[in-house]
Amino acid sequence: MSNRYDSRESCNFYYKIGACRHGDKCSKRHVRPSRSHTIVMYNMLYFPAGGLDNSRFDELYEDVYIEACRFGPVRSMVICENGNDHLKGNVYIHFESEEDALRARDSFNTRWFDERPIYCDLTHISDFRDAICRKHDTRACERGDECNFMHVRRPSTKLRIDLEKSQAKKWHTRTP
Template sequence: MAEHLASIFGTEKDRVNCPFYFKIGACRHGDRCSRLHNRPTISPTLLLSNMYHRPDMITPGVDAQGNPIDPRKIQDHFEDFYEDIFEELNKFGEIESLNVCDNLADHMIGNVYVQFKEEDQAAAALQALQGRFYSGRPIIADFSPVTDFREATCRQYEENSCNRGGYCNFMHVKMIGRDLRRKLYGRYHGYKGSRSRSRSVSPGYRRDYDRRDRDDRDYRGSGRRSGDRHGRYDGDDGGRRRHGSPRPSRSPGREGSEERRARIEQWNRKREERE
């Protein structure tokens, strides 16, 4: 029985744990979901909920006044946002991937997922983001269970063939240009200059998703360097690590799905013991 439960953990057959929260860190039912959302107490990945507001938020390709927007302006707006977020979060440690959802459903629209190389870097970033604002809106940040974006992203969207559009339940990750990717990620040792949308997805590798069941630009008090172009953060530095201070100790190797399932099962057992 235990082996059977372990084999179906985080899948549609699991009637206890929510498979969508496990895979994408968000669920359309929210707190009303009939299945458990096992929120991690530590993770290398942070979710910044509903953070990116595109200029054609109401109607794709059209501004709030009903006027068409040049697609290049929409992309420029997004890349300004992406660079701004990357430069701010990079102060806490090496970023392995930064993914922004292009979905339209309420629980996914504008979601930003940042995966750090180390869990303690993510923890430091989370602490510093508490109580801060971006472009006049509060930043809602929390640890995310997503550590493998191969299971979270929509393969059909990457192939321009998703028939669910913006209301797909898997991530439609918005892509940045090659030059910006090289500029941001090229600072890291080992960068090879060619990356897929998510740096955690190996080039050429795609999981078979067909089996799935789919149901202002100024810092104010943020300690920003002079010369940086973008940013709309409010709040203090949050105790960032100073240049030249020792790097935090490395966390264990990156967890895959099996390790994450084992950790969540352990959380469930501890919860049952407390009850």
């Protein structure tokens, strides 16, 4: 369907969070960016009913992060542990360059992760601060699965620092 004459207003959730609970049935417009620094992989991580323990989560985080770094410097990576369908297991990766984000999207879209096909798209997000549920960070979000903001699951500090260091080294050596 062409959006050329679409007068609906743009969906704030799709714009700010890259995902909206109404999906294609949303009464507002979901306008895909044609260029962006950030990609999203919808429902990429599977969180079993009992949850993921920290070491398994770190393993998965490392796996995805290292894969993303092959395309170029990564500024940040965010994984959602929301329980609702539109945010559950979403992985967002903010690259330093739009070209790298585009190449990463095209490549991830041809691949599988944990026996499921990856569905990857560009997203408008350039700053996660507007998208993250702050209350979840202190386990105080009362909205639970109704919350439309990102409930971020973070890796251990040690892993995060190790990954950032190894990435800095990798991209430094490639720059003359």
